[in-house]
Amino acid sequence: MQQPTSRLEAFCDGVFAIAITLLILEIKVPLVEAINSEHTLAQAILHEWPSWFAFLLSFGTILIAWSNHHGVFKLARQTSPLFNFTNGFLLLTIVVLPYPTSVLAEFINTDSARTAVMFYCATIVLQNVAWTLLFHSMLNPRDLSKNEAARKVIMKTRVRCIYAFVVYCVINTLAYWFPITALCLMAALWVVWIVVGASISEEDIETI
Amino acid sequence: MQQPTSRLEAFCDGVFAIAITLLILEIKVPLVEAINSEHTLAQAILHEWPSWFAFLLSFGTILIAWSNHHGVFKLARQTSPLFNFTNGFLLLTIVVLPYPTSVLAEFINTDSARTAVMFYCATIVLQNVAWTLLFHSMLNPRDLSKNEAARKVIMKTRVRCIYAFVVYCVINTLAYWFPITALCLMAALWVVWIVVGASISEEDIETI
Amino acid sequence: MQQPTSRLEAFCDGVFAIAITLLILEIKVPLVEAINSEHTLAQAILHEWPSWFAFLLSFGTILIAWSNHHGVFKLARQTSPLFNFTNGFLLLTIVVLPYPTSVLAEFINTDSARTAVMFYCATIVLQNVAWTLLFHSMLNPRDLSKNEAARKVIMKTRVRCIYAFVVYCVINTLAYWFPITALCLMAALWVVWIVVGASISEEDIETI
Amino acid sequence: MQQPTSRLEAFCDGVFAIAITLLILEIKVPLVEAINSEHTLAQAILHEWPSWFAFLLSFGTILIAWSNHHGVFKLARQTSPLFNFTNGFLLLTIVVLPYPTSVLAEFINTDSARTAVMFYCATIVLQNVAWTLLFHSMLNPRDLSKNEAARKVIMKTRVRCIYAFVVYCVINTLAYWFPITALCLMAALWVVWIVVGASISEEDIETI
Numbered sequence: 147m148q149q150p151t152s153r154l155e156a157f158c159d160g161v162f163a164i165a166i167t168l169l170i171l172e173i174k175v176p177l178v179e180a181i182n183s184e185h186t187l188a189q190a191i192l193h194e195w196p197s198w199f200a201f202l203l204s205f206g207t208i209l210i211a212w213s214n215h216h217g218v219f220k221l222a223r224q225t226s227p228l229f230n231f232t233n234g235f236l237l238l239t240i241v242v243l244p245y246p247t248s249v250l251a252e253f254i255n256t257d258s259a260r261t262a263v264m265f266y267c268a269t270i271v272l273q274n275v276a277w278t279l280l281f282h283s284m285l286n287p288r289d290l291s292k293n294e295a296a297r298k299v300i301m302k303t304r305v306r307c308i309y310a311f312v313v314y315c316v317i318n319t320l321a322y323w324f325p326i327t328a329l330c331l332m333a334a335l336w337v338v339w340i341v342v343g344a345s346i347s348e349e350d351i352e353t354i
Numbered sequence: 355m356q357q358p359t360s361r362l363e364a365f366c367d368g369v370f371a372i373a374i375t376l377l378i379l380e381i382k383v384p385l386v387e388a389i390n391s392e393h394t395l396a397q398a399i400l401h402e403w404p405s406w407f408a409f410l411l412s413f414g415t416i417l418i419a420w421s422n423h424h425g426v427f428k429l430a431r432q433t434s435p436l437f438n439f440t441n442g443f444l445l446l447t448i449v450v451l452p453y454p455t456s457v458l459a460e461f462i463n464t465d466s467a468r469t470a471v472m473f474y475c476a477t478i479v480l481q482n483v484a485w486t487l488l489f490h491s492m493l494n495p496r497d498l499s500k501n502e503a504a505r506k507v508i509m510k511t512r513v514r515c516i517y518a519f520v521v522y523c524v525i526n527t528l529a530y531w532f533p534i535t536a537l538c539l540m541a542a543l544w545v546v547w548i549v550v551g552a553s554i555s556e557e558d559i560e561t562i
Numbered sequence: 563m564q565q566p567t568s569r570l571e572a573f574c575d576g577v578f579a580i581a582i583t584l585l586i587l588e589i590k591v592p593l594v595e596a597i598n599s600e601h602t603l604a605q606a607i608l609h610e611w612p613s614w615f616a617f618l619l620s621f622g623t624i625l626i627a628w629s630n631h632h633g634v635f636k637l638a639r640q641t642s643p644l645f646n647f648t649n650g651f652l653l654l655t656i657v658v659l660p661y662p663t664s665v666l667a668e669f670i671n672t673d674s675a676r677t678a679v680m681f682y683c684a685t686i687v688l689q690n691v692a693w694t695l696l697f698h699s700m701l702n703p704r705d706l707s708k709n710e711a712a713r714k715v716i717m718k719t720r721v722r723c724i725y726a727f728v729v730y731c732v733i734n735t736l737a738y739w740f741p742i743t744a745l746c747l748m749a750a751l752w753v754v755w756i757v758v759g760a761s762i763s764e765e766d767i768e769t770i
Numbered sequence: 771m772q773q774p775t776s777r778l779e780a781f782c783d784g785v786f787a788i789a790i791t792l793l794i795l796e797i798k799v800p801l802v803e804a805i806n807s808e809h810t811l812a813q814a815i816l817h818e819w820p821s822w823f824a825f826l827l828s829f830g831t832i833l834i835a836w837s838n839h840h841g842v843f844k845l846a847r848q849t850s851p852l853f854n855f856t857n858g859f860l861l862l863t864i865v866v867l868p869y870p871t872s873v874l875a876e877f878i879n880t881d882s883a884r885t886a887v888m889f890y891c892a893t894i895v896l897q898n899v900a901w902t903l904l905f906h907s908m909l910n911p912r913d914l915s916k917n918e919a920a921r922k923v924i925m926k927t928r929v930r931c932i933y934a935f936v937v938y939c940v941i942n943t944l945a946y947w948f949p950i951t952a953l954c955l956m957a958a959l960w961v962v963w964i965v966v967g968a969s970i971s972e973e974d975i976e977t978i
Binding site: 361362364365368369371372373376379380435438442445446449450452453456457460461464465466469470473 | 572593625
């Protein structure tokens with residue numbers, strides 16, 4: 147028999163897969179007219195480094211988000227209307243990501259770098275809020291967790307999300323003065339989420 | 355064994371997931387040349403509010419449509435050729451949505467706001483017609499409902515769709531004089547569809 | 563247990579779903595600058611009718627192709643390397659479709675209508691060849707059909723595909739003198755494919 | 771029961787399916803203004819041959835990659851964190867492909883052909899590295915292979931990937947002097963990968 151969450155997972159997988167693939171469309175191909183012996187194609191491609199940087203940042207963000215999303219569904223026994231909404235809100239923050247990624251790529255080496263970075267970070271903060279709400283909705287109003295072990299993981303992760311919220315807000319404030327440093331810290335936080343994700347999918351919970 | 359409807363569901367999920375993700379491509383990234391100390395990046399992003407408004411409206415529409423579509427398939431035991439066609443027509447109204455969304459975003463704060471809103475509402479009316487036909491095709495010419503309880507839900511929802519058709523037509527007429535009010539009413543109707551959707555997926559039907 | 567063809571089906575479903583959804587991106591949103599009291603938004607949207615016509619034509623083509631593709635997999639017990647290739651070739655003819663659709667939309671009311679229509683028809687002919695090869699590869703070199711009844715359906719459909727090839731070539735030649743008539747005949751052939759598709763999925767074969 | 775790798779496969783299938791379908795967006799539709807009796811639509815479409823060439827090259831690359839990816843998952847009993855990362859890296863090299871494809875299409879008949887071809891080949895080399903790491907992560911640190919036969923196939927394929935790396939590097943160096951020849955060799959290597967893929971999915975391993 148199908149799991150009650152399987153079609154929801156298929157839809158979410160589709161959204162994650164498309165969002166991650168659309169990112170490449172944001173990187174502009176150099177124009178033929180712009181290439182000459184002074185400004186070679188190799189230089190033009192290298193000149194696009196902010197686009198590649200932003201692309202990799204968002205690619206990593208979505209890939210880790212997908213992986214953790216996958217882990218979350220292993221903890222759930224069923225869904226509830228509220229869970230569906232918080233999950234929809236999380237998808238919104240994923241679908242939106244190509245836009246701040248483009249803004250970041252376009253403006254990171256201009257005078258508006260600060261605004262671009264803060265806008266990008268704000269999207270990540272919003273995604274963090276979505277995760278927190280998602281975990282919250284797994285315990286309230288109904289307990290959707292698969293078993294006692296899963297419930298403990300959900301509670302622990304919810305607390306971690308709130309800590310992360312504080313950290314992200316600090317980074318976002320920092321971005322006002324040191325945009326590039328803030329971005330690097332943002333990327334460094336991936337490591338934390340990978341570890342959190344790994345703890346979600348620890349095998350003792352997966353005993354379905 | 356696979357459900358007879360499972361591959362159809364997978365295809366529809368794909369279409370919904372792509373349509374919802376493509377919406378973000380319609381929001382234009384500000385051009386570097388357009389940004390200066392007079393007109394900052396933050397102002398340029400805020401200036402895109404009609405795009406964000408239209409994006410959120412369509413995101414909500416597709417998400418709720420997907421959720422209810424999901425519910426509909428739980429009521430069906432099998433498919434019929436007519437059901438496949440009405441379902442294809444529903445997918446058409448989903449796939450088309452990014453276009454009126456763009457038109458709305460582009461023209462909502464111009465003199466053509468009225469036409470843009472009426473065009474957008476017309477797409478929603480068309481989607482409403484598609485839903486009505488879908489529910490109709492679940493009872494005619496063959497009864498595809500899973501059981502007696504499912505059949506009652508389908509009949510009730512079909513009637514609700516016809517009521518909704520009247521309401522949407524009134525809103526669309528209203529849009530001629532009060533475009534913004536009509537749009538807000540349109541968004542308010544989401545609440546109704548969420549409730550209808552919840553009634554479709556009531557657990558006493560889901561006893562597969 | 564999963565069917566041996568299930569992951570291949572999932573991939574194909576993805577390709578069909580994306581190709582059908584990308585079609586909408588080809589329809590251009592009117593520019594704000596082009597709209598004034600002389601040339602209203604409503605006129606500008608109506609002016610895009612060739613795009614809508616081409617969109618609907620290709621939407622129908624892909625939807626019917628997906629539906630029949632679905633039917634084909636019900637006839638197969640397993641896959642072979644040659645089947646994978648012919649299936650890949652069929653996917654190629656689906657993925658390519660948004661391009662001739664755009665060309666058709668762009669040029670149908672210009673002097674180049676003839677070329678645009680013939681180019682579009684040529685893509686459909688190519689797709690027809692792909693279908694013929696697909697059915698052929700289901701019987702050669704290995705017989706992949708599920709049972710005797712399935713084998714007969716495959717043989718019958720292969721013959722029909724060859725008839726259709728002749729018909730499509732005639733239509734394509736006709737397009738040289740009567741492009742619009744040829745397009746309408748092309749759309750009329752949908753009815754034939756729907757009937758063929760229905761015969762593929764007759765329930766006596768589906769006894770899995 | 772679902773396989774432990776099934777949702778990962780669904781996500782990857784989505785990414786492959788989208789990447790292969792997005793390729794068509796890179797081929798530019800001729801502009802109406804550029805067409806006149808001197809320069810006909812047919813000529814304009816033929817003039818796009820570099821785009822079609824690059825499109826077919828990348829279509830084949832992604833299709834074969836998907837097919838082999840499919841084969842790889844048949845060899846695996848479970849996943850590990852390292853496997854997830856190397857798989858994510860492989861997806862990155864797939865998602866990125868539309869960009870070098872566009873660059874190739876844009877510059878293959880200009881003075882910058884050499885750079886464009888070398889950039890394209892470099893992406894293929896990167897993909898080759900990703901495959902090597904993927905096979906490596908199936909044996910280290912944990913053995914994820916399904917059975918002894920699968921383990922042998924993985925080891926053999928890993929060695930073949932390393933040979934292929936050397937071959938690709940030679941081709942890429944060759945591209946400095948003979949860009950077109952290098953591209954043709956690149957396409958010729960498809961045959962090798964199809965054979966390798968076929969050996970992965972030999973039926974004696976598929977005894978699930």
